[in-house]
Amino acid sequence: MSSQALYQPPEIPESDPVAIKAAAMDTRVTPMMAQYVEIKAANPDCLLFYRMGDFYELFFDDAEIASRALGIVLTKRGKHQGHDIPMCGVPIDRADDYLQRLIGLGHRVAVCEQMEDPAEAKKRGAKSVVRRDVVRLVTPGTITEERLLDPGRPNFFLAVARRRVSETEWRYGLAAVDISTGHFALSETDGPGLPAEIARFEPREILLPDSIQDDAELAAFWRETRASITPLSRDGLDPASAERRLKDYFGVATLDSFGSFDRAAISAAGSALFYIEKTQIGSRPVLNPPTRGQSGSALAIDAATRANLELTRTLSGERAGSLLAAIDCTVTPGGARLLAERLAGPLTGADAIRDRHDAVSFLVENNVLREGVRRILKRSPDLARALSRLGLGRGGPRDLACVRDGLFAARDLGALLAQTELPREFADAAEVLGALPTAIADRLAAALADELPLLRRDGGFVRPSYDPNLDELRELQQDSRRFIAALQSRYATETGCRTLRVKHNHMIGYYVEVPQNVGEDLLKEPWKATFVHRQTMAGAMRFSTVELGELESKIASASDRALRIELGLFDTMAGELVGLSAEIASGAEAMAVVDVTAGLAELAVQLDWVRPIIDDGLAFDIKGGRHPVVEAALKRDGQSFIANDSNLSGIDGGHILLITGPNMGGKSTYLRQNALIVVLAQMGAFVPAKQAHIGIVDRLFSRVGAADDLARGRSTFMVEMVETAAILNQATARSLVILDEIGRGTATFDGLSIAWAAIEHLHEANRCRALFATHFHELTALADRLERIENATLKVTEWNNEVVFLHEVVPGAADRSYGLQVARLAGLPPAVVERARTILTELERTDRESPKQALLDDLPLFAVPVRPPSTAVERDALREALGDIDPDQMTPREALEALYRLKSEA
Structure with a gap:
């Protein structure tokens, strides 16, 4: 309805x-x-x-x-x-x-x-x-109330716009706004990079023009996203009107001081401001000027990879157990949010990453300074969000106190950092902190009471003796209360009723209440001239008097005037803070930077992490690498983590490590830990290893684990193929690819052929650094045919008929997967395990008599197409021959013969 x-x-x-x-x-x-x-x-x-x-x-x-x-x-x-x-x-x-x-x-x-x-x-x-x-x-993306927000997580809404760059290509602009902190960031990307860029911000709400929401190629992505989708009409999204809205909002004549922006990014920014005006209805949030992230300045990580690696939440959606939870040693809400942002968007610029590492190293080496910094930061409340609520007119006395305490902490922190020579990132933060207008914090300290109400309308938040007029009215209120008590005592004495009470309610104001038998007497002379009957209750009667009426008027007047004075003082103080919002917001950002750096330094000291070497080459050499989350879990149980090396370094292309080994041997952990080390290194943190040398990774892809998508009619294998296709189509020579068990979701020969072809494509076409775990032992033969592929396996031993997983990665190839032993450990009935052992023995005997390895060894290698596509219409005999083949109706033998036939015709 x-x-x-x-x-x-x-x-x-x-x-x-x-x-x-x-x-x-x-x-x-x-x-x-x-x-x-x-x-x-x-x-x-x-x-x-x-x-x-x-x-x-x-x-x-x-x-x-x-x-x-x-x-x-x-x-x-x-x-x-x-x-x-x-x-x-x-x-x-x-x-x-x-x-x-x-x-x-x-x-x-x-x-x-x-x-x-x-x-x-x-x-x-x-x-x-x-x-x-x-x-x-x-709406999900525009809430500001403290109780509705996660203090350690940004609350972005994202506006998306686009412009056409060719017949088939679009350029997308994104505006990410967190009105609870004033954060305003613009970025640009192409179509293939759009999902990864959106995943980096992890928005609660996405604003989409009709044209983008109705795009059939993106429809599936919008359905899958966790964010709330809010449609916007096409009107008002053109760059000219968007630019005017930006200039008007920030009161500038030109956007040049903010940087150079793509037209699509300006349109997105205009849409974001339009939405703020629509949802806030007259209130104007304090926003920082928009900042622009350079295209490719952040490590591209798509949503599937983020989920597989459990960067900010586990696969079940919990923060506990994620990488973020394992590394978060921040002590302020602003620092926690900045840490989450840096983890979501690691850098790809070697110089900027080294600046962050310099700052962490500085505090690792200066224990006293690190402890002093963290001690001061622990006193700092959520300065940015308190300032935002005040700017929107939703703040209360406690928000004034938050800003006061935050400015005091900022002043102390700036003074502490000014005592020594600092690395660049710290020096910039110290300069901002030193320039903060902290005199207003002293005025707030003088004005605000020790105990503060939540809401300003409750009053009582101004300190006694701060305002003489307010003190006078408060004294009048207190005198009136004493007069009421004296009046009650006099009435009780005169009437002889010890249970007489003077009370108050919102309906009739102040009144005298006596038992009903006494009230009957008050209706008679000589009392009727003094006590005016108002109400008869069950067992009681209520009366008013002229004195009570006059007193009520005086009290009400004093209370109203006192509250008006307090509200006026509140507005004055809040207005002064909002007028200084740019400086205070910069100070809050500087404190967050210091908090993140100090937290990462504390983490490195506590867990013995090391500074990685970062450069622009294609190196990837990890000595003694560890999985940060698994190691923390094992340490809680009193166990140690088995560290492992990994070397994918190359000059003309990255190496591929082909990993075989037993189930439960630790392949997935090994894969993930190397990916997480890259994320940590490029976000500016130290890493869990003895040594690490990493050439900048531009894109990180991970296909680990298995899941179906029943809502969209996708099987586990289909989901696997979709994710693998994205990797093979987008990975570059600078990318790191993590693949686990590709092809295991279908028939053996189908899966083996897909895995084989995928490895060849990674080697010859993508030429990227990759870790590829598999149970297809036949693939290990590729190490003899492709120069940049090396085999590795997880060590295992048997003792007293029990399998023991050593979790150590060593060169070589596994000869079996110990699946039956794992099945027995999982609790399969002994009869089932024994029957499986009999079947396995028979299958292995059959394979020895007609091995398929020889056939695979004779396969020609993957050929990278080098000819540019022709625009002329000409007969293509090879394509015609392919068109006559129906692979779904062929046996593996027939398919192999067809492949040789096509090879001879090429």
Whole structure:
């Protein structure tokens, strides 16, 4: 049921006047409900939180959706067209909790507040409705409330735009905005790089123009993404209007001071600002000027690789057990967010990476300074998010205190760093910290009380003696309370009623309450002239007096005037901070940089990690490499990790290490640890190894593990092939490729042939550094035929008829996989294991009598096409011959013969 259709009158016979009258009465709506429908019609794609007193109420479809999502009671309010109007509500003071749950489920919420006091509405007439309006739209990418955000994770929304560069190619611009911190980053990429670039930001929400959302080639990607998709119309996205919006927002005449931006990036930035204006409705978040990441400046890691390597969360979606959780030694929320950003987007510039390593080395070698830095940082709250809430008008007294404490910590940190010569990254941070306007922190310390309320409307957050006028009003309030106590005592003495009490409620104000038998006496002379009867309750009576009325007026006036003074002081202080937002935001960023660096230094010292050598060559030489997450887990259990070397270095192309060995031997761990070492090295961290020399990796690909995609009709093997295709089509000579068990999801000969061809393609076409684990032992013969392929295996031994996995990688090839031993360890029935052993013995005997290895040894090698594609239309005999072949109807022998036949015709 849509809001537009809620009040369509029912169809009734024109000849039935009784029905006409009944229908007319039934379709009449209260002024309040008419207001609701009007506001809901303007926000049809949101759940409407409609403020009514101390509750946000929802009606009709919104109520039914919210009651199911939140598990709250669905009630009703009146009728429409003969049907009950569904209703549910949430209390104002718990609204954040409910918002968090709704946003987590992908809903958008329009928050509709009362824009005036109900008393003002009554002045317009008894039936007048309190003015209400939507003050903000709450979406996954635009939340700012502290309780709704993960303190250690950025909360980006991403706007996407594009421009055509050729008949078949597009250039994409992305604008990533976190309004909770003011972070505003622009980037550009081509079509193939779009998924990896989006995965780097891990946005909560993506804004898409219709043209991009409707693109058939991208439809599957938008369906798969975890982010909430918000469609945008085509209007207002052209670069000219987007550039004007950027200039107006930041108050500049030109964008040159921000850098050089692609037209698609400018369009995306304009879309992001348009969306902020739409959702914040009059509030203006404090945004940093947009920064531009150079194309290719970050290590490209697609979503599948991120998931396989469990960089920021495990495959089950948990942070615990991920690489981020294992390396996070930061002590501030800003530092935790920056660490997550650096892990998500490692650098590809050797100089910038070395600058980060210099800073980490500096603190590794200076234990006293590192401890002092971390001690100061632990005092710093979330400066960036507190400043953002103040800028949006949603801040409270505790946000002022956050900024105060953050500025004090920044001042102390700057003073500490100024005492010594610093590496470049630290020197830049120290310069920013030294220039911070910390005098305002002293004023905040003088103004704010020790105990602060959550909301500014509660008052009481200004320190006594800060403002003389405020002190005077507070003293008046306190005197009034003493006078009430004295008045109660006098009334009790005069009436002889020791249980007489002076109380207060919002309905009748201050009143005298006595037991009913005493109240009957107060209705008579001589008391009736003093005590005016107001209410009779069960067992009690309430009265008012002239003195109480005068006192109530005085107290109310003093309280209102005191609160107005406090709110005025709050606005002054918040406005001053917002005016200094650029400097304070820079200070928050500098503190985050120091925190990340100090945390990585602490990690290196605690875990004995080393500084890697980074250059622009094709080296990949790891000595004693370890898996950081697995090592941490083993250490908790009192076990040690078996370190292993890896050398994929090459001059004219990367080497491929072909790894065979037993199940459970540690192949997957070995593959992943080398990929994680690259990520750590290029994000600026030390690495878990004895030595590491890594030539810059431009793209990282990982195909490890098996999973199906039933929702899209994809088998495990299909998912494997899709991911493998992406690798073979995109990997360059500078890439690192991690492949595990390619081809195992289909028939033996099919899988073996695919794995064989994939290795040859990596060697001859991609020419990249790669680790390729397999159980197809026949592939080890490739090491004798391809110069950059080497064999390695995981050592295993048998002792007392038990298999022992040594987890040590050594040169050579495995002769078996010990699958039966692993099956027995897993608990398969002994009869099944024994029967499998009998079958395996027979299969091995058959293979020895008619081996397939000789056939594979005679296969010609993969040939890289060198001729450019011809534009002329000519007869292609080879293609015609291929067109006559139906591989699905051929046996492996027939396929091999066809391949030789085609070879002879080529």
